[in-house]
Amino acid sequence: MKKLLYFLLLLSLIVACKSTAGKTSDTKNTTSEYGTQEDQMKYYFTGTGNEPFWGVKMGSENIEFTSLISGKEKLIFPATEAIKAMDANVKMYKVTNETSTATITIQQLECQNSMSGAISPYKVAVEIKNNTELTAAKLSGCGNYNTDxxxxxxxxxxxxxxxxxxxxxxxxxxxxxxxxxxxxxxxxxxxxxxxxxxxxxxxxxxxxxxxxxxxxxxxxxxxxxxxxxxxxxxxxxxxxxxxxxxxxxxxxxxxxxxxx
Incomplete structure (x- = not known):
């Protein structure tokens, strides 16, 4: 009887481990370098950069900027229309809110992540500053459009x-x-x-x-x-x-x- 109980307990532990492993795998499948699947449904473009780490997510309702820069950890800007270059696939977004101002430039140009080595089809440049600052922080990174x-x-x-x-x-x-x-x-x-x-x-x-x-x-x-x-x-x-x-x-x- 004891052997039977021990066997049933061992079997239940094995099943539980397999179930947990499966859930972990599913979670990983919904996340990429450019964010979760939910983010990719809400935002049409996502860009990231390193040293310091930063990210920008472009949506139809708002533009979200996050970083490790003091005073710029998370900034939300209202969405705006792009200013388009005449002779190249370059789009510029000038945004502002109560505390900060930013210029975001997206250029169709192959870009390599400086840490992971991953290749993206777009280069992203961000100039951002708090409204009390005289000079803007200049950041560069890579990005990708999130296909509908x-x-x-x-x-x-x-x-x-x-x-x-x-x-x-x-x-x-x-x-x-x-x-x-x-x-x-x-x-x-x-x-x-x-x-x-x-x-x-x-x-x-x-x-x-x-x-x-x-x-x-x-x-x-x-x-x-x-x-x-x-x-x-x-x-x-x-x-x-x-x-x-x-x-x-x-x-x-x-x-x-x-x-x-």
């Missing part, structure tokens, strides 16, 4: 260039794309061939690039070429009512229905 998590799904085409699509417009089935917002990649079916590529995401900007496809010959009248061209011409999007609408300044290009 709502894109992460499987989408089947409903409309192409303003017209509803039918199976007869394609080979066997309607075109579809599966977007991986974590890796900024997509794959799918163009209506005749398998397709894949990358997505480029910034606030209010979405592009499908580096599109490649298999080389299967398509039947006459197949609209795959029109579909891929519209995909490549996309610059903006909207999501609502289980639909993904892709557009550019000329108008609506594609409408997809969520199927996953």
């Amino acid at each position: 998590y709502r894109l992460h799904d499987i989408w089947v085409l409903e409309e192409l260039n303003g017209f509803k699509v039918f199976l007869t417009d394609f080979q066997k089935e309607l075109p579809r794309i599966e977007i991986n917002s974590t890796e900024n990649k997509f794959m799918g079916y163009g209506g005749c061939n398998a397709i894949s590529g990358s997505i480029f995401y910034e606030k209010d900007l979405l592009r499908f690039s580096k599109v490649i496809s298999t080389m299967m010959a398509c039947a006459s009248g197949n609209k795959e070429d029109q579909f891929i061209k519209a995909l490549q011409n996309t610059t903006s999007y909207s999501i609502g009512d289980n639909r993904l609408t892709l557009s550019n300044p000329s108008g609506k290009l594609l409408v997809f229905r969520k199927v996953d």
